[in-house]
Amino acid sequence: MGAARSVRLAGSTASRRRARVASVNVALAVALLSLIVVNLCVGSVQTSPLDVLRILSEGSTGQTASQVIWEIRLPRVAQAVLLGGALSLSGFLLQTFFNNPIADPFVLGISSGARLVVALTMIVVLGANQVMDSWMSVGAALIGSLATMGFVLLIARRVRSQSMLIVAGVMVGYICSAATNFLIAFADDQSIVNLQNWSQGSFSGARWDDTALIAIMVAVTVAAVFALSKPLGAYQLGEPYARSVGVNVLGLRLLIVLISSLLSACVVAFAGPVSFVGIAAPHLAKLAIGSSRPLFVIPTCFLAGAVFCCGCDLLARMLFSPVELSVSAVTAVFGAPVVIALMLKRRSFR
């Protein structure tokens, strides 16, 4: 009798939470869909939503409107969705890893490290009159991410305070950015055009073959993160407790480093460094569902990142059209206040 009641009662709390998670996810999905449609409609060639639907159902034809939607806007919005989600998840992983709410690939300097290696590779490859393909940029970005991450980990072992870790990460980021700017200054004209645009952070110039590669990489890593949600949940209680319930802590830490680096490498390789999404989106996702249990947070986190990036890319394109802003500038405007709010809220940062 008591037992049956207990299960029902416990169940009601759990089901209330599940209902909340579900409604948040539905709301985010609706927001994402509408943003995608708006993204497809708005631009130098205005298209009505009905026309967009017609063009999409017809498939790619030679007409200008169709070309604009299929070849420019659709791959761009697809990349914004995928990379936004990836960035958000990467941030969530790093926050869990460092048990620090304002860790993300941008703040910790990992994006900048990746960017430096990509820029270096680009200059070398273009200098040799070769073509830089997507695989090469991803590979270079991954090497840069892992190297910077390794450096940040070395620092993290020595500093105990959360704020010191962030300061160290920001410094690493500055050093890498300075080196990149140095490279750009001395690169030849042809490279500069390529570098300048990309190194600010932008989804423009998205191509389908890149998008396919991104989709595969993001799908695999997201699936991997979701599969890790159980040990990640145990890890949130701290290393000793994770260990005591049977988590292979070393293995998990390695996987987190690898996956988060891969996700941020993917973003940097195709869109350049995009700031603050990795902090703002996971935080807003957690607040919305009122829980930080990875099983619930991971899908919501991905959706929130996608919505955030999609919205910011839309603003980047629209605000001063035809001049296009870097998406990183827009994400910073919306993301930085969230970070400041987090720092003020957290006692440990004072």
Next chain:
Amino acid sequence: MTESIRPAAASRPALALHDVSVGHTERPLVEHIDLAVFPGQVTALIGPNGSGKTTLLKTIAGQLRPLSGSIELCGEDLQAMQVSKTARIMSALFTGRPRTELLTTKDIVDAGRYPYTGRLGTLSDDDEQVVREVMEATGTWELRDRDFAHMSDGQRQRALIARALCQQPRVLLLDEPTSYLDIRAQIDMLQLLRRYARERGIAVLASLHEIELAQKAADRIVCIRDGQALHQGEPSEIFTGPVIADLYDLDRSSFIDAFGSVELPRPEGRPRVFVVAGGGSGAAGCFRELQQAGIPFSAGVLHGNDVDGLLAASLAATVICERDFEPISDGAIERAKQEIRDCGALICCLERFGHMNARNGELVAYAHELGQPVFPSAKAYLDSLNQ
């Protein structure tokens, strides 16, 4: 005695350490530890700060490698065991507090079911039942939906103990389980741990700072100091003689075995007032008041194992004692009178005298004879000093 209470099947230790040395670096902090914890038994680790209790527990929990020696868990070598298997046998409470955000108390306790849940870690009805049972037993069920980060230290401590219990361990490691808890919660928690140990045959190894609780709640005590397990034994063996006083570098008379408690050191100097007490009248508002006011005093004539006799032995400069169960002898009276002459004032805590201490009345009369002030309580005496 403990031997006969222990179930026959449980004669094999659940946790055994053979010549183990532990430390954070290559240099051992504690060496050559031999230790066996039996199912259903509570073993307490006591010793001064920094003696290595936590390091020892961390090593057993697998966070540190033992520098030498071997650890056996239910007859198997711990080093060779898979962590997933260890997790079903042993759970732990550490002193570090998880820093969480947006996790409820129940989320924390749920985490203890990790070794038993499936791929995604969702709890089955059976898991839910275990969690609820443990949370009700630890008084955390009412807090289940509260954010863990926003609870008091004591509430968090109880939730973490619930977490360790719902892992359904056969060996439970607890690093200072009573810290942050108020006295009532400490007693409830130790009572609960004893009950779980007894009913479910859990072997409990806990470090305790409150030695008086260790004396009362543990079946065995292990004293750690100076890099070794100095003494091991049942509380009755450890809490006699100078073991505890030496373990913590206390003055030998300031630790009272019978109470399991420590008194502040006695005031220095020649006694200034003589206290006539007995039957607990000195303990109930005289001896400690004088000690706190910093006034050295003598007490008499007391029976050595009367509460007052035991307490006065810790606090009074001089104690005039009579043998237990004997009426006060001439010799004791003479020594007491000598003391009274030296003191110059007298406090008589007693309103009436019985057969055994009837002659204490002579001491009061003697003080009157000498023209010394006689006070009915320490308060009256201290007030007179302040005037």
